[in-house]
Amino acid sequence: MVDAARVRDPVHNAELSQCTDCHSQVSFVPSRFRHATYALQGAHVTLPCRSCHVSGTYAGTPDACVGCHLGDYTSSSTVPNHALLGYSLSCEECHSQVAWSPAKAP
Ligand code: HEC
Ligand code: HEC
């Protein structure tokens, strides 16, 4: 019996109990996990799983940009000052997952 619980990224807990969703019987690496509804693109592709699934929580991960990036919107180091200009919280209207800059002009 392999010890999945020792794997740190992604955190293997009860939510990941269906091994064959992501692994074949040949080897564990590479895994074949693909998000069913949320295709990771751009800057997201190379992120460790745990950067979005903090402490191994999978169900209920927000899929709206603002669910994870509100801090980038409100940060005083973000230029231009989005809150002051009343920019929408729907980041995807102006940004892609590749990089914040360039962005579509408002
Ligand atoms: C949602 C997808 C998913 C499920 C379900 C899942 N795993 Fe994984 N597992 C991964 C990913 C992603 C990796 C990282 C491997 C990689 O880099 O491709 C991994 C890595 C591992 C590794 C480490 C391999 C290595 O050599 O580093 C083991 C062992 C493992 N999984 C066992 C299991 C077992 C046993 C189960 C079922 C109880 C399971 N996994 C369920 C996605 C999953
Ligand atoms: C950029 C953020 C991000 C990264 C990185 C990420 N995920 Fe997700 N993940 C999400 C979002 C958003 C959802 C919820 C939307 C959905 O279910 O497709 C989700 C849902 C899931 C789910 C539950 C629902 C489903 O689609 O089956 C699992 C399991 C999962 N991710 C595993 C992983 C694994 C394994 C990795 C690393 C190989 C990973 N995620 C990397 C954002 C991310």
Ligand code: HEC
């Ligand atoms: C109405 C369009 C618009 C919306 C909506 C928007 N932004 Fe922006 N954002 C911009 C523009 C324009 C820039 C400046 C891009 C540049 O400098 O090339 C920018 C820049 C940024 C930067 C700084 C980029 C850098 O390199 O300094 C961050 C971070 C950022 N936005 C995050 C967000 C987040 C997070 C959201 C959603 C919560 C959001 N933005 C919504 C237009 C928008």
Ligand code: HEC
């Ligand atoms: C489930 C959480 C999650 C969601 C949803 C999400 N992101 Fe991310 N994103 C991250 C994390 C974590 C990082 C890496 C840390 C960072 O740069 O903030 C990242 C990085 C990025 C980067 C690279 C930033 C840089 O400085 O290189 C961009 C651009 C980005 N995301 C845009 C988006 C856009 C646009 C959306 C919506 C379409 C979105 N993200 C949705 C979690 C998320």
